[in-house]
Amino acid sequence: MIKSRDFEYEARTHKTYHELKKAYQEVKDSYAEMIFRFALTAEYRDGMTGTHLVRIADYSTEIGQELGLPGKDIENLRYASPMHDIGKLIIPDAILKKKIGLTLKERDVMKKHTTLGADIFKGSRSPLLKTAKIISLTHHERYDGTGYLQGLKGKDIPLFGRIVAVADVFDALTSKRPYKEASGFEEAVEVVKSESGKQFDPDVVKAFLKRKEKIKRIWQATKDIELFVAEGNI
Numbered sequence: 001m002i003k004s005r006d007f008e009y010e011a012r013t014h015k016t017y018h019e020l021k022k023a024y025q026e027v028k029d030s031y032a033e034m035i036f037r038f039a040l041t042a043e044y045r046d047g048m049t050g051t052h053l054v055r056i057a058d059y060s061t062e063i064g065q066e067l068g069l070p071g072k073d074i075e076n077l078r079y080a081s082p083m084h085d086i087g088k089l090i091i092p093d094a095i096l097k098k099k100i101g102l103t104l105k106e107r108d109v110m111k112k113h114t115t116l117g118a119d120i121f122k123g124s125r126s127p128l129l130k131t132a133k134i135i136s137l138t139h140h141e142r143y144d145g146t147g148y149l150q151g152l153k154g155k156d157i158p159l160f161g162r163i164v165a166v167a168d169v170f171d172a173l174t175s176k177r178p179y180k181e182a183s184g185f186e187e188a189v190e191v192v193k194s195e196s197g198k199q200f201d202p203d204v205v206k207a208f209l210k211r212k213e214k215i216k217r218i219w220q221a222t223k224d225i226e227l228f229v230a231e232g233n234i
C-alpha cells in the first residue's frame with residue numbers, strides 16, 4: 001500500500017517536473033523570439049533582411065565555441081549578437097537611409113548607434129541583456145585602438161565585442177549593398193586574415209579560421225535562401 005502511494009507520488013512529481021520544464025522552454029523560446037524580432041525592426045529600417053542577423057548569431061556562436069567559452073556565455077552571445085545594431089532604431093531616417101556621402105557630422109551621429117543601443121539595455125539585470133549592451137557598445141572597436149566609440153584597444157575591448165566585430169565585418173563583406181557587390185567567401189576570409197592584429201583580435205581570427213568550413217556552410221545556407229527569395233519563390 002505504502003509502496004503504491006510512493007509510486008503515485010513519484011509519478012506525479014515526475015509529470016509536474018516535465019510540465020514545468022516544457023513551460024520554461026516555451027517562455028525561453030518566446031523570449032528569444034521576441035528579442036530576435038526586436039532586432040529585426042532595426043534591420044528592416046536599415047533596409048536589411050533577417051538573414052544578416054541569423055548569420056551573425058551563427059558565426060559568433062562558432063567563434064565563441066572554438067574559443068572555449070562556457071555554455072551560458074555562448075547562449076548569451078547567440079541571442080544578444082543580433083541586437084548589435086539596435087541603436088539604429090534611434091538614428092534619424094535622413095542619416096540612416098543616406099548610406100553614401102555622409103558628412104563628418106552625420107557620420108558622428110551614425111556612430112552613436114553604439115551608445116544609443118547600449119542605453120536601451122542600461123540598468124538591466126538580465127545576463128542576456130547585459131551581453132547585448134556590451135556588444136552594442138563595442139562591436140565597432142578595433143583591436144589596434146582606432147575604432148569607435150571609445151577607442152578601446154586590444155583585450156580592453158570586451159571579448160563579446162571582439163567576436164561580433166569579426167562576424168559583422170565578415171558578413172558585411174559577403175553581402176551585397178546598394179553601393180557594393182558582395183565579396184566571395186575566400187576573398188572575405190582573406191580580408192579577415194589580413195586584419196588580424198589590426199582591426200581584429202588575432203585569437204578571434206584564429207578561432208574564425210579554425211571554424212572556416214562550418215562558417216562556409218552557414219554562409220552557403222543563407223545565401224541559398226536569399227537567392228530563393230530574390231528569384232521570387234516566396
Ligand SMILES: [Fe+2]
Nearest residue numbers: 084085139140
Ligand atoms: Fe554597428
Ligand SMILES: [Fe+2]
Nearest residue numbers: 052084085168
Ligand atoms: Fe550588422
